[in-house]
Amino acid sequence: MPEQTSSVPSSTSSWTPPSPEAVKMQATELSVFYGAKPAINKVSLPVLRNEVTALIGPSGCGKSTFLRTLNRMNDLISGTRVDGKVVLDGQDVYARGVDPVEVRRRVGMVFQKSNPFPKSIYENVAFGLRIAGEKNTRVLDEKVEKSLRNAAIWDEVKDRLDTSALALSGGQQQRLCIARALAVEPEVILMDEPASALDPIATARIEELIRELRERYTIVIVTHSMQQAARVSDFTAFFYMGELVEYGETKRMFTKPREQRTEDYITGRFG
Numbered sequence: 001m002p003e004q005t006s007s008v009p010s011s012t013s014s015w016t017p018p019s020p021e022a023v024k025m026q027a028t029e030l031s032v033f034y035g036a037k038p039a040i041n042k043v044s045l046p047v048l049r050n051e052v053t054a055l056i057g058p059s060g061c062g063k064s065t066f067l068r069t070l071n072r073m074n075d076l077i078s079g080t081r082v083d084g085k086v087v088l089d090g091q092d093v094y095a096r097g098v099d100p101v102e103v104r105r106r107v108g109m110v111f112q113k114s115n116p117f118p119k120s121i122y123e124n125v126a127f128g129l130r131i132a133g134e135k136n137t138r139v140l141d142e143k144v145e146k147s148l149r150n151a152a153i154w155d156e157v158k159d160r161l162d163t164s165a166l167a168l169s170g171g172q173q174q175r176l177c178i179a180r181a182l183a184v185e186p187e188v189i190l191m192d193e194p195a196s197a198l199d200p201i202a203t204a205r206i207e208e209l210i211r212e213l214r215e216r217y218t219i220v221i222v223t224h225s226m227q228q229a230a231r232v233s234d235f236t237a238f239f240y241m242g243e244l245v246e247y248g249e250t251k252r253m254f255t256k257p258r259e260q261r262t263e264d265y266i267t268g269r270f271g
C-alpha cells in the first residue's frame with residue numbers, strides 16, 4: 001500500500017476511503033508505549049485536509065497520546081516508544097533526519113489549559129517568529145496582527161498589545177494561544193480539549209473559531225464533550241482502551257454508529 005493511501009480499521013471497511021490528495025496526515029499501525037504496556041495499540045487513522053477530526057473516548061483511552069504522536073510531542077516524554085508510522089503530506093515524520101522542531105512548526109498544538117507566557121500580548125504571538133530568527137519589526141507587526149485577527153481576538157486586544165497576556169480572561173488567553181500557534185504558519189493544528197476550562201460563552205467562541213480555521217487549516221481536536229464533537233467536527237474517531245474502535249463522518253457516527261461500543265459511549269452508557 002502506498003504511503004499516502006489512508007488506512008482504517010476493519011470495522012469501518014464499508015466506509016469509502018478518501019482520495020490520497022484528501023489525506024493530510026496518516027497514522028498507520030501506530031502504537032505508543034510508556035514502559036512495557038501500549039497506551040495505544042496499532043491505530044490506523046487518516047487526518048483529512050481542511051477538515052476537523054474529533055478524537056473521543058473515555059478517560060485514559062489514549063486520545064492525548066495519539067494526538068501527541070502527530071507532531072512528535074511524545075518525544076519530549078522520557079521512556080516513550082513509538083511503533084508504526086505517521087505520515088505528513090507523504091513524508092514519515094519519524095524518519096531519520098526529520099527535524100522534530102520543524103514537524104512541530106508544521107503541526108502546531110493548543111493545550112487544555114491556556115498557557116500564555118508571562119509577557120505582553122504582542123510578545124506572546126511574536127515569540128515563535130523571533131525564535132525562528134525574524135527581526136524585522138514591520139514583518140513582526142504584520143504577522144502578529146494577522147495571527148490575532150485569525151484567532152478572532154484582534155478587536156479585543158489591539159489597543160493593549162503591550163499589556164500582560166496574564167491579565168486576559170481565560171477565553172481570551174486561549175484565543176491568544178491559538179494566535180501564538182498560528183503565527184508560525186502551521187498546516188495542522190492539534191487541540192487537546194481547548195475549551196474544557198472555559199465557560200459556555202467562551203467555549204462557543206472557540207468552537208466558532210475552529211469552524212472558521214477549518215477553511216485554512218487541518219484540525220484535530222480531543223474532546224470529552226459529545227456535543228462539541230458533533231458541533232465542530234467533520235470526522236470522528238472513537239478510541240477505547242488504546243484501540244481505535246470506529247472512525248467515520250461525524251454525522252453518521254452520531255446517528256448510525258456501526259459498533260456497539262461506540263453507540264454505548266455516545267449514548268452515555270459508559271465514559
Ligand SMILES: Nc1ncnc2c1ncn2[C@@H]1O[C@H](COP(=O)(O)OP(=O)(O)OP(=O)(O)O)[C@@H](O)[C@H]1O
Binds near residue numbers: 034039057059061065
Ligand atoms: N507520561 C506518561 N507516562 C506514563 N503513562 C502515561 C503517560 N501519559 C499517559 N499515560 C497513560 O497512557 C494511557 C492513555 O493516556 P492518555 O492521556 O493518552 O488518555 P486520554 O484518552 O487522553 O485521557 P484523558 O481523556 O483523561 O485526558 C493512560 O493509561 C495513561 O495513564
